[in-house]
Amino acid sequence: MSTSNSTPLPKALGHIRVLDLSRVLAGPWCSQNLADLGADVIKIERPGSGDDTRAWGPPYAKDAVGRDTSEAAYYLSANRGKRSVTVDIASPEGQALVRELARHADVVLENFKVGQLKRYGLDYESLKAVKPDIVYCSITGFGQDGPYAHRAGYDFLIQGMGGLMSVTGERDELPGGGPQKVGVALTDLMTGMYATVAVLAALTHRDRTGEGQYIDMALLDTQVAMLANVGSNYLNSGKPPKRWGNAHPNIVPYQTFACADGHIIVAAGNDGQYQKFVEAGGRRELALDPRFATNPMRVKNRDTLVPLLAEMVRERRRDEWIAMLEAVGVPCGPINDVGEVFDNPQVRSRGIEIEVPHAAAGTVKLVRSPMKMSATPATSDKAPPMLGEHTDEVLSEMLGKDEAEIAALRGKGVV
Structure with a gap:
């Protein structure tokens, strides 16, 4: 330059x-x-x-x-x-x-x-x-x-x-x-x-x-x-955090899901994004259910909610989900291998x-x-x-x- x-x-x-x-x-x-x-x-x-x-x-x-x-x-x-x-x-x-x-x-x-x-x-x-x-x-x-x-x-x-x-x-x-x-x-x-x-x-x-x-x-x-928030969670609760795999201890849904042909990441950081996610999947009732209406409730009831979301996501292909969720402003993305990373149009740009x-x-x-x-x-x-x-x-x-x-x-x- x-x-x-x-x-x-x-x-x-x-x-x-x-x-x-x-x-x-x-x-x-x-x-x-x-x-x-x-x-x-x-x-x-x-x-x-x-x-x-x-x-x-x-x-x-x-x-x-x-x-x-x-x-x-x-x-x-x-x-x-x-x-x-x-x-x-x-x-x-x-x-x-x-x-x-x-x-x-x-x-x-x-x-x-x-x-x-x-x-x-x-x-x-x-x-x-x-x-x-x-x-x-x-x-x-x-x-x-x-x-x-x-x-x-x-x-x-x-x-x-x-x-x-x-x-x-x-x-x-x-x-x-x-x-x-x-x-x-x-x-x-x-x-x-x-x-x-x-x-x-x-x-x-x-x-x-x-x-x-x-x-x-x-x-x-x-x-x-x-350790950032993980260390802070311990210092302020006295409870050692545990492993959550591809899920998040404090946010639901904030994890990977299996689609019909691959996997996606859905990172619904607020209640509005969660509502748009389930509405895009044709499951509006999951937005209205009081057990899942707010993030604290979704965290509390994660073991009930996540299998329902997994079933919903599995009905469509990865690219279809990404297109739908991007259109309504729900953060999402694929899980790329390193070859796909370097071939990504944003990375190339x-x-x-x-x-x-x-x-x-x-x-x-x-x-x-x-x-x-x-x-x-x-x-x-x-x-x-x-x-x-x-x-x-x-x-x-x-x-x-x-x-x-x-x-x-x-x-x-x-x-």
Whole structure:
């Protein structure tokens, strides 16, 4: 996106440099957001192997003749817009390089185990000594203190420990009932999102006061925080919420229904929408019945009402229901598979799927940032980097290393 005279629009974070020591998902999701907003994100990776997710395939990106490249689709999902530099941070020379790079950075992001980077002289206090106003964000499973601080934390475990799986899945008394994890690593992703917000807030504080700070992000903290109304329901009732499958604990009908040829979601958020729903299905008596006239009554009598609604919905095809309900303003929609998602006319119109140049694959398909901003648009036009693709460039540009110095570092396995 550019102005009418073809001058590129400014980048919101074009003045920010991020030294990203994180890998896998939560940290890279944060740094990808910052890169989309224009920050220069330098991804520090282990020589020879790099981010673990580079090998988390298949599927892999394919080259022009259909052969797999070394770039796993998982890795591609969280690393666009960055520059990759390989450094062995277990070596003293590698640690010195990272400290030099930190001197030129605004933000350091890491997700190592508690205390590990202190042994390398790459913890907050060590880097604050070389860059006093640094914003340093650590992401761990359980945070920097508490009895679980030194445990390894993984999204799946945290979904279970943090209560999400207790409210996800079909009701215990129904077929298929039991705890279920969410189909994407939601806790990792939300931790990355909260970390993004925290980093931006810390940068704003730094710009106002000159003071950097330390950010302690934990997957478990995030998971508990994002329980939202479910957590609030417990705190205000003392009763642990249960699983409701595709239904809603506080709204009826707000769930999936089987049609004659598939499934739909009906989200009747008020009494008027409920009335229009049953009238469209030819069951006006269900709107007049005092047991179902208001949402509190429908919640109370859900076990009586829902089978009647299910019988009604099963009489028509999915597309017929969607057309009828959209015509009368009842929120509804299909349950798409991912292929149908990317083929959806609204998704296509919004340009969410993009194709960008890639060193090994020629081009790769990515999902653009969902942040649409008029004055400082997010950009997603740089493919995730190949391992070490920018090592020479960054060491020369930022640290003034010449070819001979870089070659010597490479010969010793430091980069």
